[in-house]
Amino acid sequence: MSDTARFVFQDQHGGQQSIDQKDLVANVPNAEGTSSTVIYVERDEADDAGLPKVKMAKAQVGPAVTRPDETDGRETHIIISTGSGTGKGVEFFEQAVQPVLSTLFPASHASFQIHTTESESSILGLTNDIFFPKANAGTLIRIILISGDGGVIDLVNGLLAKSASPQYTPPEVVLLPLGTANALYHSINAGRENTWGLCSLSTDVGSRPLPIFTATFSAGARLLVDEARKEEELPQDSETGKPTLHGAVVGSWGMHASLVADSDTAEYRKFGVERFKMAAKEALFPADGSPPHSYKGKVSVLQKGTWTPLKTQEHMYILATMVSNLEKPFTISPASKPLDGSMHLIHFGPTDGDETMRLMGLAYQGGKHVDEPSVLYEAIDGLKIEFEGQEKDVRWRRICIDGKIIALESDGHVEIRKESRHVLNIAGT
Numbered sequence: 001m002s003d004t005a006r007f008v009f010q011d012q013h014g015g016q017q018s019i020d021q022k023d024l025v026a027n028v029p030n031a032e033g034t035s036s037t038v039i040y041v042e043r044d045e046a047d048d049a050g051l052p053k054v055k056m057a058k059a060q061v062g063p064a065v066t067r068p069d070e071t072d073g074r075e076t077h078i079i080i081s082t083g084s085g086t087g088k089g090v091e092f093f094e095q096a097v098q099p100v101l102s103t104l105f106p107a108s109h110a111s112f113q114i115h116t117t118e119s120e121s122s123i124l125g126l127t128n129d130i131f132f133p134k135a136n137a138g139t140l141i142r143i144i145l146i147s148g149d150g151g152v153i154d155l156v157n158g159l160l161a162k163s164a165s166p167q168y169t170p171p172e173v174v175l176l177p178l179g180t181a182n183a184l185y186h187s188i189n190a191g192r193e194n195t196w197g198l199c200s201l202s203t204d205v206g207s208r209p210l211p212i213f214t215a216t217f218s219a220g221a222r223l224l225v226d227e228a229r230k231e232e233e234l235p236q237d238s239e240t241g242k243p244t245l246h247g248a249v250v251g252s253w254g255m256h257a258s259l260v261a262d263s264d265t266a267e268y269r270k271f272g273v274e275r276f277k278m279a280a281k282e283a284l285f286p287a288d289g290s291p292p293h294s295y296k297g298k299v300s301v302l303q304k305g306t307w308t309p310l311k312t313q314e315h316m317y318i319l320a321t322m323v324s325n326l327e328k329p330f331t332i333s334p335a336s337k338p339l340d341g342s343m344h345l346i347h348f349g350p351t352d353g354d355e356t357m358r359l360m361g362l363a364y365q366g367g368k369h370v371d372e373p374s375v376l377y378e379a380i381d382g383l384k385i386e387f388e389g390q391e392k393d394v395r396w397r398r399i400c401i402d403g404k405i406i407a408l409e410s411d412g413h414v415e416i417r418k419e420s421r422h423v424l425n426i427a428g429t
C-alpha cells in the first residue's frame with residue numbers, strides 16, 4: 001500500500017469523501033445493506049503519543065461490502081492492562097474500543113468478557129484459570145489485548161506452562177498497543193496502519209502464528225520484580241524441570257539488558273519511551289568519568305545445529321531478537337520480516353559512550369547500524385551466554401527476556417532457542 005492510498009466513499013448526501021486508507025478501522029454495512037458506517041481514526045498530528053479519536057461517518061454502501069459474521073461463534077475476552085505504558089488503557093477502551101466493538105458486533109458485544117488487571121500476575125492468572133483450559137479443550141477464543149509486549153509474553157508463558165492436548169486451539173489475539181515500546185505491534189505493522197490496532201478488531205482480518213523462543217536458565221537464576229527489590233524463582237519447564245521463560249521479542253545481556261533493568265522504575269516509566277534513552281546516557285557516561293562497563297563472558301551462537309563461540313569474551317551489546325523494531329522508530333533488525341520466525345544476533349564489543357550512541361542512533365535511521373564493520377549482525381537459531389565466574393557484580397549478570405530481568409549466578413548460564421510450539425495467533429496479519 002502506498003503512503004498516499006485513500007479510502008473513498010459516498011456520503012449519504014451523495015458527496016465524495018476520502019480518508020487515508022491507514023486511518024480506516026472498518027466499513028460496516030447496516031443490517032439491511034442499504035448504508036454503511038465508515039469507522040476511522042483522527043489523530044492530533046502535533047501529538048504522536050496522544051490517543052487517536054474514533055470517528056464514524058454514514059456512507060452509501062458499495063456492492064463489494066458485506067457484513068462480517070459477527071464473532072464467528074468465537075468467545076471474546078478483553079484484557080485491559082492498567083499498568084502498561086502511561087496507564088491509558090481504560091481511557092482507550094472507553095473512548096475508542098467500545099464504540100468500535102458496538103458498531104462491529106451489535107448483537108454480541110455485550111457478551112464480551114472484560115478483564116481489568118489488578119496486579120503483575122493478573123494476565124497469568126486469567127491464562128491459567130480461563131484461557132488455557134478453554135484452548136486446551138478445543139474452544140477458539142479471541143483475546144483483545146490492551147497492553148504492551150508484557151501482556152503478550154504473560155499469555156505465551158501461561159499457555160506454555162502446561163502440556164497441551166491434541167485438541168489445543170491457539171487463541172487469536174488482537175494487539176492494541178498501549179505499552180511503552182510495543183515492539184511486537186510495531187514490528188508486525190511497520191507503518192501499515194495508523195489505528196492503534198483497531199482495524200484488527202473485525203473478525204474478517206485473518207491471523208498468523210506468533211513465533212516464539214525459549215530461554216532456559218541455570219538453577220540459581222532469579223526473576224527481579226518490584227523494581228528489583230524482590231527476587232522470585234522462575235517457572236520450571238513441565239518436562240525438563242529447568243527454570244524457563246518464553247519470549248517473542250528479545251533476549252539480551254550487556255548494555256540493552258542493563259538499561260531496560262535500570263529504567264524499570266515508576267519514576268522512569270513516567271517518561272514513556274524516553275526512559276530507555278535516559279538510562280542509556282547514565283550507563284554510557286558514568287558520573288565518575290569512567291568508560292562504560294565491558295561485559296565479560298562466553299557467548300555462543302547456534303546455527304544449523306552447531307554451537308560456535310564468538311571470538312571475543314568482552315562485549316558491550318549482545319542481543320537476539322525475533323522482531324524488526326524494538327520501538328516504533330528503533331529498527332534493531334532490518335532483515336526481520338513480520339512474524340517470519342527468524343532470530344537475529346546484534347553484537348558489538350566494548351567501546352566508549354559516544355561511539356555506542358552513534359551506533360544506536362543509526363538504528364533509529366532505519367537500522368543502518370547493521371552495515372557498520374564493528375557490528376556483528378547475522379541470522380541465528382539460538383544464543384548461549386555463560387558467565388564462568390568472569391563477572392563478580394550481579395549488576396553485570398542481568399539478562400533481559402522481553403522486558404523481564406533475570407539475575408544469574410556468577411557461574412550461571414542461559415540458553416535461548418527458537419521454539420517450535422505454536423500457542424497463539426496474531427489477528428490482522
Ligand SMILES: Nc1ncnc2c1ncn2[C@@H]1O[C@H](COP(=O)(O)OP(=O)(O)OP(=O)(O)O)[C@@H](O)[C@H]1O
Nearest residue numbers: 083084085117118119120148149150179180181182
Ligand atoms: N494493575 C496492575 N498493577 C501492577 N502491575 C500491573 C498492573 N497491570 C499490569 N501490570 C504489569 O505492568 C507491566 C506492563 O507491561 P507491558 O509490557 O504491558 O507495558 P510496558 O512495559 O509499558 O510496555 P512494553 O513492554 O511494550 O514496553 C506488566 O508487567 C504487567 O504485569
